[in-house]
Amino acid sequence: MYEFRKTGSRSGNPNPDKPYHWAQATVRKMLLNRVYCGDTVNFKTYTKSNKLKKRLNNSPENILFFEDTHEPIVDRMTFDLVQKHFEGRKRPDKRGEMDMFAGYLYCADCGARMYLRRGEINNYSCSGHSKRGTDCTSAHYIRATEVERVVLSALRHVTSFAREQSDKFYKQAMQRGEEESKRLLRDTQKQQNELNARVKQLDNIIATLYEDRAIGRITPERYDQLSTKYEQEQADIKAKLEQMTAKNESQKLRESSVKRFIQDAWRFIEMPKLTPELLRTFIKRIEVHEKEQKFSRSCGNRLDIYFTFSIESGMIVDGTASSEETKLFAS
Numbered sequence: 621m622y623e624f625r626k627t628g629s630r631s632g633n634p635n636p637d638k639p640y641h642w643a644q645a646t647v648r649k650m651l652l653n654r655v656y657c658g659d660t661v662n663f664k665t666y667t668k669s670n671k672l673k674k675r676l677n678n679s680p681e682n683i684l685f686f687e688d689t690h691e692p693i694v695d696r697m698t699f700d701l702v703q704k705h706f707e708g709r710k711r712p713d714k715r716g717e718m719d720m721f722a723g724y725l726y727c728a729d730c731g732a733r734m735y736l737r738r739g740e741i742n743n744y745s746c747s748g749h750s751k752r753g754t755d756c757t758s759a760h761y762i763r764a765t766e767v768e769r770v771v772l773s774a775l776r777h778v779t780s781f782a783r784e785q786s787d788k789f790y791k792q793a794m795q796r797g798e799e800e801s802k803r804l805l806r807d808t809q810k811q812q813n814e815l816n817a818r819v820k821q822l823d824n825i826i827a828t829l830y831e832d833r834a835i836g837r838i839t840p841e842r843y844d845q846l847s848t849k850y851e852q853e854q855a856d857i858k859a860k861l862e863q864m865t866a867k868n869e870s871q872k873l874r875e876s877s878v879k880r881f882i883q884d885a886w887r888f889i890e891m892p893k894l895t896p897e898l899l900r901t902f903i904k905r906i907e908v909h910e911k912e913q914k915f916s917r918s919c920g921n922r923l924d925i926y927f928t929f930s931i932e933s934g935m936i937v938d939g940t941a942s943s944e945e946t947k948l949f950a951s
Contacts, residue, residue, distance in 0.1 A: 652706070657699040658692030659685055686862055697877060697928065701900055720896050721767060721906070728907035728924060730756050736764060744908065760910040762921045767906070772894045774925050775902055779885035786882050793878045793929050812864055815857050822854045874929075881929040904928050 624634040635641060654661055662684045665675040704723055725734040725744055732748035742764040746756040782789045826847055833843040884901050891898065909922040 648706075651702050654685065654699070656692065656694045657696050658688050658690055660689040661685055684859075686859060689862070695876075697880065701928075704904070705900060718896075720894070720899065721764075724899060724903060724906050725767070726905060726907050727756060727760060728909040728922075729760070732756070734762075734908055737761075756910070757914065760908075762908050766920070767908075767923070768894050770923050771899075771903070771906065771925060772891065774923075775894070775898060776891055778927065779888065779891075779902070782882045782885035783889070789882065790878055793881075794875065812861060815861055819854055819857055819861075822850050822857075826850055826854075878929045881927065902928055 621634045621636070621639045623629045623631065624636070650656070663678050664683055666678050666682075667673070667675055706723075719736045721736070721744070723733075726732065727734055727746040727748055730746065730748040732746055734744040735747050737743055737745055743761045744764060744767060745761040748756045829838070829843055829847055829850075832838045833840060838846075881902070888898060888901065903925065905926040907924040907926075909924070911919045911921055913919040
């Protein structure tokens with residue numbers, strides 16, 4: 621529609637009567653586009669030969685992502701929440717019910733997703749065992765009601781702490797991040813200095829090559845071969861430096877995440893029951909451990925609950941499905 625109004629082009633069959641009639645596929649493609657949160661995505665497509673004009677989709681491992689290369693219009697936390705919303709089961713089951721924990725529950729032992737098995741008693745079981753892809757046993761399951769009870773209890777506990785003792789909560793949430801940032805800065809500073817020195821060295825090498833070509837010391841073909849090699853190395857080094865800089869900026873992102881968590885804790889003071897909105901707002905991931913006593917009816921599962929104020933895995937709340945006890949920031 622924008623192009624039609626500016627140039628009169630009817631590419632894409634614009635309908636002036638419905639200028640905002642977006643197709644679902646278009647909206648979904650936009651919501652998955654990392655460019656909107658400040659990243660550059662390269663090598664999404666390729667051609668088998670320069671003689672063929674048709675471009676093919678590249679495999680995920682061959683696509684390169686460079687973070688924070690331009691100003692974002694969507695913050696990364698919101699973008700990650702959208703991706704989380706896309707994970708898991710997208711459609712209702714035969715009863716018209718949606719699995720609230722789809723995309724959140726994972727096996728703590730093998731890392732596979734845990735899927736809802738409906739029956740007389742609904743429970744979640746490890747998909748790794750179901751597909752015979754891991755060593756997990758059939759004992760690795762947990763009742764759906766227990767997951768909901770423990771997660772809701774942990775949410776009430778942590779959000780109450782964030783509201784009533786905001787300063788203490790902020791300090792504890794940031795403490796591990798400060799330690800990690802200092803370690804990261806210490807480990808990468810030396811490597812950054814070495815890479816920067818190599819970039820300058822490559823500049824000198826390329827300049828010397830140009831002079832050698834100009835006076836006929838090397839052939840143009842040899843110059844093209846060497847300069848391409850050194851320029852590629854230089855580009856790779858600069859990409860690494862950008863990634864290191866982005867990692868060193870993670871502390872700022874953590875601080876923003878912690879502050880937002882505290883604000884959201886004030887938005888949701890009353891939590892009569894667990895809802896998908898509460899999960900999207902506060903929970904990043906839930907890992908379920910196998911029962912210490914397999915097939916026991918009294919022994920509970922340990923749940924590791926990762927909240928959204930944690931940038932990396934590691935800041936969690938420990939909960940056990942057989943008790944209401946929670947422990948903040950267990951490592």
